[in-house]
Amino acid sequence: MSVIDSYLHFDEQEQIDKYGDALVMLRKFFSSYLSYSxxxxxxxxxxxSKIEHLQMSWKTSTNKDDCAIYLMRHMKTYMGQKMKDWQPGLPTRGLKSLRILRAKYWTALLTSLTSTATVR
Known part of the structure; x- marks a missing residue:
């Protein structure tokens, strides 16, 4: 089970403090659902499965404002491939790429909401 977290943890204890037993519980609930289905x-x-935190070059300890952008990009581009083969298009530094992604996702959300509202 891969954990994709864009926040740069400096040591294992920091990860433990952040997640506690949440990942073990998530795995348990997910496997229970699969059993039920x-x-x-x-x-x-x-x-x-072993719980692993993926090591990514674009992790950051300073940008906590764009976690939704990171999340949407991860969900769109990660399909379980090896890290060396994963190209999410996220920068290690700089805001230009993030600004473009922000605009792209906001446009998709707003036009989707507009389309839904127009149909009513």
């Missing part, structure tokens, strides 16, 4: 093979794979 009849997917025993995947349930067993999730139960046995």
């Amino acid at each position: 009849g997917n025993v093979k995947l349930e067993n794979a999730i139960k046995k």
Whole structure:
């Protein structure tokens, strides 16, 4: 089970302090859901999976304002591939790429809301 976190933790204790037992509980609930839905093979794979925090070059300890942008980009681009093959298009420094992504996602949200409101 891979944890994608754009915040740069400086040591393992900081990760433990942040997540506590939440990741273990999440894995437990997810495997329970898979059992309930009849997917025993995947349930067993999730139960046995190791929880790993992915190491990413664009992690930051200073930018906490754009966590939603990071989240949406991660969800759009990460498909379980190896880190060396993952190209999310996030900068290690600088705001230009983040500004472009902000504008892109806001446009998608606003036009979607407008379309929904117009239909009513």
